[in-house]
Amino acid sequence: MSCGGKESLLCALITAYVAVWLSVSLYVAWLGVRQRQLDARLNALASQIEQRTPTNTSVAHAA
Amino acid sequence: MADRICAPPSEGMRCHMLIMAAPAILLTAAFLAIFFVAPTERTMGEVQRIVYVHVSVAWLGLLGIVITAGTGLIYLIRRELAWDDWSQSAGELGWLASTLTLVTGSLWAREAWGTWWTWEPRLTTMFILWLIYSGYLIVRASQNDPHRRARLSAVLAIVGMLDVPPVVMATRWFRGMHPVAPQMEPVMRGVLLLSAVSFVAFFGLLLVLRRKQIRLEHAIATLEQAVVA
Numbered sequence: 001m002s003c004g005g006k007e008s009l010l011c012a013l014i015t016a017y018v019a020v021w022l023s024v025s026l027y028v029a030w031l032g033v034r035q036r037q038l039d040a041r042l043n044a045l046a047s048q049i050e051q052r053t054p055t056n057t058s059v060a061h062a063a
Numbered sequence: 064m065a066d067r068i069c070a071p072p073s074e075g076m077r078c079h080m081l082i083m084a085a086p087a088i089l090l091t092a093a094f095l096a097i098f099f100v101a102p103t104e105r106t107m108g109e110v111q112r113i114v115y116v117h118v119s120v121a122w123l124g125l126l127g128i129v130i131t132a133g134t135g136l137i138y139l140i141r142r143e144l145a146w147d148d149w150s151q152s153a154g155e156l157g158w159l160a161s162t163l164t165l166v167t168g169s170l171w172a173r174e175a176w177g178t179w180w181t182w183e184p185r186l187t188t189m190f191i192l193w194l195i196y197s198g199y200l201i202v203r204a205s206q207n208d209p210h211r212r213a214r215l216s217a218v219l220a221i222v223g224m225l226d227v228p229p230v231v232m233a234t235r236w237f238r239g240m241h242p243v244a245p246q247m248e249p250v251m252r253g254v255l256l257l258s259a260v261s262f263v264a265f266f267g268l269l270l271v272l273r274r275k276q277i278r279l280e281h282a283i284a285t286l287e288q289a290v291v292a
Contacts, residue, residue, distance in 0.1 A: 009110040012170045016113045
């Protein structure tokens with residue numbers, strides 16, 4: 001579909017909604033990526049604490 | 064937020080999911096209403112439907128700076144970093160909303176005015192708000208000390224609030240091309256209200272989720288320092 005002439009109105013409408021949807025989706029995806037990074041850091045911390053403490057000590061999670 | 068609303072423990076999970084799903088359901092209903100319920104505007108035709116999302120994100124942009132500044136002010140008074148977490152979350156979402164305002168507005172302007180951009184009062188003041196948000200995020204990224212970062216960004220956000228009245232009143236105080244209060248049929252007004260409420264609910268959910276994540280980041284950073292020490 002071309003975006004010139006009479007179709008430009010429809011193009012503008014679709015572009016606007018796609019821009020909003022894409023931006024919000026990218027932000028949500030970024031939140032997800034960030035959360036995975038935090039989970040990885042938390043797991044790494046838990047491992048470090050497990051290695052340092054005696055085996056019968058339970059490990060408490062930060063969050 | 065959901066932790067406080069949902070009763071533990073057996074009902075908690077379903078309640079959480081309902082609170083998470085509600086804004087998404089509202090937003091879906093709003094989009095359906097925009098395309099299938101709202102009538103076609105006589106002058107601009109289909110492209111006028113951009114207005115429903117453009118106005119919604121514009122209101123979010125203004126709401127965002129109010130929340131950012133408000134929570135920043137509370138931090139300055141109480142010096143509790145928890146308030147700065149809210150400020151950061153609102154600042155990020157406000158930047159996103161103001162960016163989308165400029166993008167959707169430009170797309171509409173191209174069709175309505177024949178130009179992507181013009182330095183008329185409403186557009187200019189909105190662009191200034193976007194610059195304020197951008198400056199806020201840059202300041203935050205440049206500071207390592209949490210309290211210094213919170214202090215500087217709170218001051219910037221509070222000063223940035225000064226731009227809100229000009230944005231809101233630009234079409235009334237100054238002569239420009241931006242519509243003041245376009246004539247809308249009752250159905251259109253209803254759809255616009257639904258759209259605005261849906262966006263506010265959805266962004267509210269993102270605000271809470273992001274703030275929880277920021278809080279988790281700080282807690283992990285503190286633990287990492289303790290483990291290294």
